[in-house]
Amino acid sequence: MPLPVTLIAGYLGSGKTTLVNYLLRNAKGCRLAVLVNDFGDLPIDADLIEADDGTVVQIAGGCVCCAYGGNLSRALASVLEMRPRPNHVLIEASGVSLPGSIAATVELTAGLWFNGTLVLADAEQIRRNAASSYLADTITRQLRQGDLLILTKPDLVPDEELAATANWLETIAPRRPVVHAQFGAVPVDVALGSLSAHGAGPADKFNGHSRFKSVVLRPERPVDAEAMASALAANPGVARAKGFVLTPSGYALLHVVGPRYTVESIACSHPIGVVCIGLDAELELDCGFESQIA
Amino acid sequence: MRTTIYSAKKIITMNANRPNVSHVAVRGGRILGAGTLAELEGWGDYVLDERFKDKVLMPGFVEGHGHSAAGALWDHVYVGWFDDVDSDGKRWSGLKSVDDVVERLKRAGDEMTDQTTPVIGWGFDPIYMSNKRIGRADLDRVSTTRPVVVMQASGHIMNVNTRALELAGMLRTGHTHPGIPLGDDGLPAGELKSPEIMTPVGRHFGLDSVMVTANEASLRNYARLCVRAGVTTTTDLGVELDDTLLGLYENVTGEPDYPVCLVVLRIAFGATPTDLVDYCVSTRNRTTERLDLGRIKVIADGSIQGFTARLRWPGYYNGAENGLWYIAPSQLEQIYELALMKNVQVHTHTNGDEATQLAIDCLGSALGKIGSADHRFTLQHCQLASTAQFRQMASLGMCVNLFANHHFYWGDEHSHLTVGPERAKRMNACRTALEAGVPMTIHSDVPVTPLAPLFTAWAAVNRLTASGRVLGAHQCISVHEALRAITLGAAYTLKLDDEIGSIEVGKRADFAVLEGDPTEVDPISLKDVRVWGTVQGGRIFAAADI
CATH class of the missing domain: 3.20.20.140 (Metal-dependent hydrolases)
Structure with a gap:
């Protein structure tokens, strides 16, 4: 099974490091490999570090972190050779990288599966940074290349300003799911997708994340998988969706993250069901498919 | 310590106080003086070396921006438009057509014993050939059994043959990236644009390290x-x-x-x-x-x-x-x-x-x-x-x-x-x-x-x-x-x-x-x-x- 890769991008100070550490602490049983290309310190909290040999940092739970400088391709190749094999790869992009380029490299690397781009925006700083003539277009392009937008540090601004920033995000990068996250707290299933499919333990049920819910779609008759995936991707209430459906020509695996989706034909039979995750208030599925609240 | 005085046809010093001289004295790897022989004799015993008497000496040139990768590239096949000289001093003529490029790459392949060894070309610059595109089929004329990769002089485009695409896992339909132009058959046409596309492909043929790692x-x-x-x-x-x-x-x-x-x-x-x-x-x-x-x-x-x-x-x-x-x-x-x-x-x-x-x-x-x-x-x-x-x-x-x-x-x-x-x-x-x-x-x-x-x-x-x-x-x-x-x-x-x-x-x-x-x-x-x-x-x- 290809190794899933999730990209975490966003301008300096947007909270990428905090999110990485949150995921390391909460993706229980999942062996994460973290790749970093920033000029900054390795983004790992000291108490999680078990050993540091200068190039690879061993992290609690069998996770590892390494800085890759200028050569992402080689770092990806070395991750694929790691034994034991990681379950999931996180790439923390530099503050000025355009995530689309990194995504393209991952998608062309055999053995990897690109699992989506999270672009972080600091609720307090993002509009100020985007007003800088040096940075405006870079920040806009970063946000537009995100599949999920994570609005961080929402607690640091008044509600009206938070709403204004959310509206601004909608004008810059329309129809993307926007997740508010304090201290990097994005549910693992939202950030990385359902880990259970990748050999790790069952996903937590949004403990402490009451604003999220999941819905399972179980169409009983064969469906047009492409149309279904595309409808879910077009629905900004759906942050992620994943699962199997039956089509007139056999089984298919759907994979949706924000506006990005893929449909893959599957040879053998699978229990039918597509798990959709989104914000409680926004996850409204009305695409003609039978559903039940999970 | 021995002093050698070199005579030269002319010595251009770049020292404004003494722009042109006829002799330079060297002791212990350093310049003891530049002037006339008579002036330099004042420093004491010396050996006069006249090997440069017909040459012009200048201060050694200083290249303020180069890369040691230059020493590695000549391991590969030069296919640029202009003549160039390799580190052995061999002059390579500039190539003026795609046929010439194909021919030189083919010859390099013929010299290899293993039919699967990659042939790597560098320095190709189609802007001088009215931006003529070089496709997969062109490079398939070099070989169908070995990967053929040509790096363009601009550093932003790479051309590959069918075998290279196959080995890189890219010989399939469904590519959507603008850096991967497609042919009529929906397969990549053989041109790969932008570093994010080139590096994951080039890595299969050892190209990721050519530009970055000295040996x-x-x-x-x-x-x-x-x-x-x-x-x-x-x-x-x-x-x-x-x-x-x-x-x-x-x-x-x-x-x-x-x-x-x-x-x-x-x-x-x-x-x-x-x-x-x-x-x-x-x-x-x-x-x-x-x-x-x-x-x-x-x-x-x-x-x-x-x-x-x-x-x-x-x-x-x-x-x-x-x-x-x-x-x-x-x-x-x-x-x-x-x-x-x-x-x-x-x-x-x-x-x-x-x-x-x-x-x-x-x-x-x-x-x-x-x-x-x-x-x-x-x-x-x-x-x-x-x-x-x-x-x-x-x-x-x-x-x-x-x-x-x-x-x-x-x-x-x-x-x-x-x-x-x-x-x-x-x-x-x-x-x-x-x-x-x-x-x-x-x-x-x-x-x-x-x-x-x-x-x-x-x-x-x-x-x-x-x-x-x-x-x-x-x-x-x-x-x-x-x-x-x-x-x-x-x-x-x-x-x-x-x-x-x-x-x-x-x-x-x-x-x-x-x-x-x-x-x-x-x-x-x-x-x-x-x-x-x-x-x-x-x-x-x-x-x-x-």
Whole structure:
């Protein structure tokens, strides 16, 4: 099974490091490999570090972190050779990288599966940074290349300003799911997708994340998988969706993250069901498919 | 200690006090004096060496922006438009058609025993062939059993055959990236554009390391290219230097017959600004006669021909989206501040004028906090800077290393496509730099363009482009100014002008040994003055024997 890769991008100070550490602490049983290309310190909290040999940092739970400088391709190749094999790869992009380029490299690397781009925006700083003539277009392009937008540090601004920033995000990068996250707290299933499919333990049920819910779609008759995936991707209430459906020509695996989706034909039979995750208030599925609240 | 006095047809010293002399005395690898034989006899016993009596000596040329990767590329097949000379001194003729390219690659393949070994070509530049596309089918004529990969001179496009696509797992339909043009059959047409597409493919054929990792052979071959070009001090401008890699540089440059002084800069990747600056400080005491350490290279933006340079308004002439930052403004300023504090020199790659402005702004702000009397922070390439920007650079004490060769190879392209005719005329503005009082040198960026300082000087003097027209006549400089740029000018930007760059008492005995006199030839023939070899630290290296 290809190794899933999730990209975490966003301008300096947007909270990428905090999110990485949150995921390391909460993706229980999942062996994460973290790749970093920033000029900054390795983004790992000291108490999680078990050993540091200068190039690879061993992290609690069998996770590892390494800085890759200028050569992402080689770092990806070395991750694929790691034994034991990681379950999931996180790439923390530099503050000025355009995530689309990194995504393209991952998608062309055999053995990897690109699992989506999270672009972080600091609720307090993002509009100020985007007003800088040096940075405006870079920040806009970063946000537009995100599949999920994570609005961080929402607690640091008044509600009206938070709403204004959310509206601004909608004008810059329309129809993307926007997740508010304090201290990097994005549910693992939202950030990385359902880990259970990748050999790790069952996903937590949004403990402490009451604003999220999941819905399972179980169409009983064969469906047009492409149309279904595309409808879910077009629905900004759906942050992620994943699962199997039956089509007139056999089984298919759907994979949706924000506006990005893929449909893959599957040879053998699978229990039918597509798990959709989104914000409680926004996850409204009305695409003609039978559903039940999970 | 023995003194040798060399006679020469002429010695051009670049020392204004004594511009031309007939003899130079060398003792212990250093210049004891330059003058007449009678003057030099005053130093005592000597041996007169007349081997250069028909040659012209100049200070050894200094290449302020090159890469040791130049020494590795000749392991692959040169398929460029212009003639070029490899590290063995073999001249490769320029190829004028796709058929010629295919033929040379095929011949290289025929010499290999294994039918699956990759054939790698480099230096291909279709802009001179009316942008003729080279497709998968063309390279399949080279081989169907072995992967064939051709890297283009611009550095932003790669061409591959069917077998290479197959091995890279890319021979399938459904590609949607704009960097992967598709043929009528929906399969990749064989052209791969942009680094994010090229690197994951190139990795299968060992290309990811060609440009970034030095090895013993590449360092030796790089030095041999230097001897052929009259270069006695060169740069490896931007290496992820660590103690292991540094050990390699120490071993190779420490070989008794290593013919050049290599200035190696630590690139600002994979280290925090603090670690970066501290590492440079820590390597200072490992500097030797032939390995000079302790400087930082930062890359601010991409390239103009690749549309990745950061341009100010109104941007690219063809409407392309603005380029990419490779460092955030706050990080650049932090590196500048820490480096100023520890007296570490920083060289910053800026191509577009917006990147140049960022460097100016960041240094201005850093200097406001941490004063420095003589930092000599240098902008590398700085191709598109405006006159006002040169004035700002002068007032901040910055130096510049302009890409004179680029103007010849890509000037036409810049004029009609990337920046348009008006800004193309101000690119690599040597005259403006000199008038503004910005210490200036010029470079090849070898292997991006060939290492040959006399060619680089010719390019700055004549400003001809490949199509044969003068682009930006106002920016032409004199032969003397150009010769100063490739000697003392470059030495100054490396803070080595006290040691090298001119032939005068006390400096290292580094000479370019020439067959002709660059100050006497028609300026249009400056590039054709032949190089016999070099003297480096008093050691003699004939290009014919290297």
